[in-house]
Amino acid sequence: MKSRLVLGLLLIFWLYTPVNAVEWFEPEKIPCENRFLINLAVDNTGVCWCEGWPWMYSYRNDEQGWQPEIELDSIHWGTPCFDKSNVLWLLRENSDISYTRYNGQTWSEVDSVPVYPSWNSRATYTADSSGGVWVAWNTDWWFYWVVAYNRYSNGSWDEPRPLTDTMNLKDDRLYSMSTDALGRVWVGWYPLAVSYYDGNDWSEKEIISTVAGTELDLSPDREGGMWALWDRVDTTASPLVWRYYILASHWNGMIWSHPDTVAFTGRFAQGAKPYGNIAVDAEGNAWAVWRQAITEPYDVYGDIYYSVNTGSGWSEPAPVNEHPAKDIIPDIAVDGEGRVWCVWGSNREGEDEYDYSIWASYTKPSGVEEPVTPATPQPILTVDKGIGSSFTFRVSNLNSPAQISIYDASGKKVRILPVNSDVVTWDGRDKHGVKQASGVYFVRFTTNEYQTSRKMVLVK
Structure with a gap:
């Protein structure tokens, strides 16, 4: 009886002791x-x-x-x-x-840093993956705060540019910058909005x-x-x-x-x-x-x-x-x-x-004993948006042949896109060039050893 009681107490202790504390x-x-x-x-x-x-x-x-x-x-x-x-x-x-x-x-x-000839404050910055450094700050634009930015690359600065809407007539208060694993530069500001630069242009503001x-x-x-x-x-x-x-x-x-x-x-x-x-x-x-x-x-x-x-x-x-x-x-x-x-x-x-x-x-969390860079990075697929009439997919860490398959909501395959570069686009058409109906579609990204899926909404 005593041994059962001890065993029960040990079991309770084990159940209520945090794992990996x-x-x-x-x-x-x-x-x-x-x-x-x-x-x-x-x-x-x-x-x-x-x-x-x-x-x-x-x-x-x-x-x-x-x-x-x-x-x-x-x-x-x-x-x-x-x-x-x-x-x-x-x-x-x-x-x-x-x-x-x-x-x-x-x-x-x-x-x-070249900035606008007005009151400038709240400056922050981040480095991109191509050797550039981006600086963002708040600038006074007709009595309202606008987020502006500039980029240093190849030994010189660009001209300053506004990032947020100069006609908004509301304060956009800058808070944070960061660079993601794919090299995109992100800016976050009040009221809890973000935008990222994908190498060509800034994305639409997301709340x-x-x-x-x-x-x-x-x-x-x-x-x-x-x-x-x-x-x-x-x-x-x-x-x-x-x-x-x-x-x-x-x-x-x-x-x-x-x-x-x-x-x-x-x-x-x-x-x-x-x-x-x-x-x-x-x-x-x-x-x-x-x-x-x-x-x-x-x-x-x-x-x-x-x-x-x-x-x-x-x-x-x-x-x-x-x-x-x-x-x-x-x-x-x-x-x-x-x-x-x-x-x-x-x-x-x-x-x-x-x-x-x-x-x-x-x-140092348990399981993290070695340097953080894996020997063979896992392939990564991202899409530029969740809703739209066309979509741009970005692929990184690719080390084997890959393809992107598009399926409609019923599971029918409507298009196969070969991955010949790190940027792949889908214009919303099937393999015959026919524009597909608006609705939910699924993306399947497949390599020799890896597979992942994404959901998106096609609108005409």
Whole structure:
């Protein structure tokens, strides 16, 4: 009887013990001057970098930890970015939008990004897969904010151009830029809208969610899709204390998923926010971090929390680290060894409540032991839109013969498209040139060892 009881207790313990529980390492302090705006970047070799004035810090192995590697000449530089040649770029805003580059030995002279002769702010940037660097910012366009952009390629800048509608008569507030696994450059702005550049032109604006949100962050998955994370605020309970939620959605190459609530982050005094960010690991798991309000009736201190989506929904929110100090504004990135990094500002060792330093912790999910690049990448098929009169398919990582088959809703095959390049188009006609009826169609992408399907809607 006793042995049965013990066995039963062990079974209950096993059933209710989380599998692959996440363990974050003890936080490490990154020595720097008073900072709480922290930005991470991973270079092309997989090394994680963090700006901590007066140095750029790198983490190359567990034995050395975070080390000062590149000396900075100004405290005002923002998020680091590495181009295809692994040149480090730093961007900042003063009276203009300026930048400098580090080639591994020296910094370039500070230069200006060509922008419009008006008020310009909220600048951000990303590197594309062909060696270019794209900068986007908000520009004042007849008393409304418009998202504008410029591109640096082959040693020179283009002319600045507006991305969002200049006749909208509403503010389009820039939040995020990213580059997906297929090299497309993405821009995200308020009110929760995105567009991407596919090498020829910008896509039509897509609305991620009709529910208002702020602080949109974009992060690519490994198959050409894109994750989006943002804050949603509820001000109905009190005009001075706001309730915040973190939401997320995933774009699978055709449509955005219905937004999931990642967490209720608690109550914040007006003006404070959870500042969520998102990154995707080598296994395709999406990781979100944010500042969680701890105290009532509104947040004063707070801890950094996380949640992970392994494909079956978001995990229960849990702390990266618990400490009675004030922890704020986290960032997240995944390095080439599979470490999921979280850094944040904290006054836990400050001389007063305004004396912040940078703290960093990482977790290494089970199953991620080797560098993240697979020996033979899986083929990827994406389509430019989910609804239209014609469709453009993009193929990457192709290492064997392939074809694209089109089927109607009844399962009848209407067209076979040979894949002779990385771009294939279907004009909505069958093999005889007859225009097909409007409706749902299915795309089957087949190689010697791989097969996947997509759904799309043909309209005349």
